[in-house]
Amino acid sequence: MFSNQGPNEITVxxxxxxxxxxxxxxxxxxxxxxxxxxxxxxxxxxxxxxxxKEGRKFWAQGLSNKAMNEYNPRxxxxxxxxxxxxxxYGKEPVDIDxxxxxxxxxxxxxxxxxEDFNLTKSKVTHPGIKHRDRALALAGPLGDAIWIALLxxxxxxxxxxxxxxxxxxxxxEDHMKSRLSRGGNNKTDMATYFIEEYKRxxxxxxxxxxxxxxxxxxVTAVVAGSDTTRAVLIGIWWFLSQDPEHAKKLQSEIDGVDxxxxxxxxxxxxxxxxxxEALRLVPPVMTGGNRITGPNGMLIGDVHIPPGxxxxxxxxxxxxxxxxxxQPNDFIPERWYSRPELILDKRAFxxxxxxxxxxxxxxxxxxxxxxxxxxxxxxxxxxxxPGYDKDTMWRDMRDQVTCQPxxxxxxxxxxxxxx
Ligand code: HEM
Numbered sequence: 364m365f366s367n368q369g370p371n372e373i374t375v376x377x378x379x380x381x382x383x384x385x386x387x388x389x390x391x392x393x394x395x396x397x398x399x400x401x402x403x404x405x406x407x408x409x410x411x412x413x414x415x416k417e418g419r420k421f422w423a424q425g426l427s428n429k430a431m432n433e434y435n436p437r438x439x440x441x442x443x444x445x446x447x448x449x450x451x452y453g454k455e456p457v458d459i460d461x462x463x464x465x466x467x468x469x470x471x472x473x474x475x476x477x478e479d480f481n482l483t484k485s486k487v488t489h490p491g492i493k494h495r496d497r498a499l500a501l502a503g504p505l506g507d508a509i510w511i512a513l514l515x516x517x518x519x520x521x522x523x524x525x526x527x528x529x530x531x532x533x534x535x536e537d538h539m540k541s542r543l544s545r546g547g548n549n550k551t552d553m554a555t556y557f558i559e560e561y562k563r564x565x566x567x568x569x570x571x572x573x574x575x576x577x578x579x580x581x582v583t584a585v586v587a588g589s590d591t592t593r594a595v596l597i598g599i600w601w602f603l604s605q606d607p608e609h610a611k612k613l614q615s616e617i618d619g620v621d622x623x624x625x626x627x628x629x630x631x632x633x634x635x636x637x638x639x640e641a642l643r644l645v646p647p648v649m650t651g652g653n654r655i656t657g658p659n660g661m662l663i664g665d666v667h668i669p670p671g672x673x674x675x676x677x678x679x680x681x682x683x684x685x686x687x688x689x690q691p692n693d694f695i696p697e698r699w700y701s702r703p704e705l706i707l708d709k710r711a712f713x714x715x716x717x718x719x720x721x722x723x724x725x726x727x728x729x730x731x732x733x734x735x736x737x738x739x740x741x742x743x744x745x746x747x748x749p750g751y752d753k754d755t756m757w758r759d760m761r762d763q764v765t766c767q768p769x770x771x772x773x774x775x776x777x778x779x780x781x782x
Contacts, residue, residue: 365666372673375663376684378710380676383661386718390657394673403532403579404572407587418580419723421560425553426723431625433551435730437473439623441466442734444483446742449775451486456748459771463596463735464492464589470731471588475581476542477552491534495586497527499763532582539581553584586765591647592728594766598645599637599736601756601771602694604747609637609696610740614778617737628733636696638732642714644694649679649762652716678713679762687711743775 364376384391393410400408406418424430445466449457465482468489472480482489542554543561557580561573568576603610616631628634653675661668668674683691689698689705698705706712715722722728739745747753751772759769 365663371671372675373668374675374677376676376680377663378681378687378708379663380661380674381710381713381717383663384652384654384674384676385716385720389654389719390659391654391661391674392657394653394655396653400532400579400582403575403582405576405579405583407583408579415720418560418576421556422553422723424559425556426727428726430551430553430556431726431730434474434727435625435734436623437550438470438731439625439734439738441469441473441483442731442738443623444469445735446738448483448486449739449743450777452775454774454776456751456772456774459597459600459773460593460768461488463593463600464488466735467589467591467593467596467731468492470592471585473552474727475553475584475588476538477548477550477554478538478542491531491585492589494527494531494534495590496767498531499586499590499765499767500761531585532578535581535585536578538585539577543577553588557581557584587722587724588727590765591724592731594645594647594768595638595641595728595732596735597756597768597771598641599732600745600773601753601768602637602641602644603740604745604771604773605753606694607744607746609633609694610745613637613736613740614744617741620737622734622737622741625730625733628730628737631733631737632700633696634733634737636699637736638729639699639712640694640696643682643688643712644692645766645768646678646682646714647766648714648716648764649766650675650677651764652676652678652720679766681711681713684711739775742778744778745773745775748772748774 366374366376383389392412395410397408397410404414406415406422409415409418445462448462448465462483465486465488468491469480469482472478480489539554539557542552543558547555557577560580561577564573564576603613612633613631616633620627620631622628653673656668656670656672656674658670660670660672661674681687685691687706687708688711689707695702695705715725755769756771757769761767
């Protein structure tokens with residue numbers, strides 16, 4: 364299935380496209396949208412294939428299993444903070460977006476900068492979150508005409524959303540600069556590897572180019588590291604409140620397991636099923652990933668797409684197609700472990716993208732989600748807050764670079780049987 368979006372743009376609803384667009388032998392380049400952080404650069408926001416390949420190595424080190432062993436205990440401790448934070452609400456409704464934003468921002472601070480932003484403990488929203496959200500609200504709709512945004516950032520007075528954009532960039536840049544000058548707090552963090560890249564390229568790049576690259580990398584890491592897991596977590600609390608049987612099943616799986624041990628959590632089938640199913644129905648990158656076909660164009664089925672065409676293959680749609688999934692719109696975690704017959708074409712599942720451009724933060728994101736879901740469910744039962752209209756999350760959901768679900772309010776009651 365195809366849909367023409369413009370003279371030179373096509374949207375494809377076919378899992379064959381995933382391999383062709385991003386597989387290791389793909390011939391595509393990224394679309395002009397990836398210029399969004401210019402004049403800053405980063406391995407993720409570049410259209411240059413070599414720059415991408417070289418820069419990806421430092422991200423891979425910063426998110427390797429060895430590095431994860433350093434981050435996991437710190438993420439487990441932040442998950443405990445969230446559970447304590449939820450306890451302070453008593454019988455009052457918890458604004459899930461707010462609390463999950465605090466958690467994901469705290470995780471990003473610890474993992475990226477080795478710094479505790481303390482949001483979950485202080486229950487204060489960092490201004491950086493507001494700037495990020497408003498900046499993404501601009502970057503999303505302008506995806507097809509990114510030059511408007513880039514011109515606007517240069518020429519328009521820094522007010523309104525333009526100001527938010529500058530503030531977000533400034534926050535990321537300032538934090539990376541201060542991390543560079545202060546050193547590493549005796550903690551391994553992702554910045555360790557980005558600073559290594561900064562130093563190693565001293566002979567081949569000007570200082571200005573290196574400064575712009577470090578700043579662009581910081582912006583990328585803040586957005587990728589904080590705004591993605593938040594969306595899935597909001598979805599998870601919605602699904603568990605909607606269908607408490609899944610929460611009970613999770614609790615019986617979690618009880619008796621050390622919820623601070625990522626290896627133990629990785630072995631729990633229902634927990635993994637819940638996360639996979641939430642990633643399917645609330646993919647943090649709903650569309651995105653626009654590519655330009657290479658010199659040979661692209662053959663999808665019997666349709667030839669000429670060279671130089673922008674191709675989009677939206678995950679949100681692929682994840683819900685009847686030809687790929689049985690009961691596509693239903694939340695059935697079991698399809699990932701005991702009911703594989705409910706998955707008709709597994710290739711259609713690509714929340715973390717694929718191949719040469721596969722998400723390097725997958726392990727970190729999944730570990731953070733397992734830790735926080737398990738820790739909270741060990742301590743509480745969850746349900747929708749009285750009077751909450753459960754359609755709100757879907758009705759107000761926005762595709763703004765990352766998925767922005769509508770509001771979710773839940774109440775958490777301490778479990779009498781909790782350890
Ligand atoms: C549930 C959480 C997450 C999801 C669903 C997700 C999804 C994705 C997707 C779809 C892409 C491809 C984007 C594109 O091609 O434009 C991507 C790339 C990437 N993600 Fe994630 N991401 C998540 C969390 C994270 C985290 C926590 C980090 C680490 C800070 C991270 C780091 C990256 C990096 C470095 C890339 C670029 C890979 C490349 O260009 O080679 N992600 N992610």
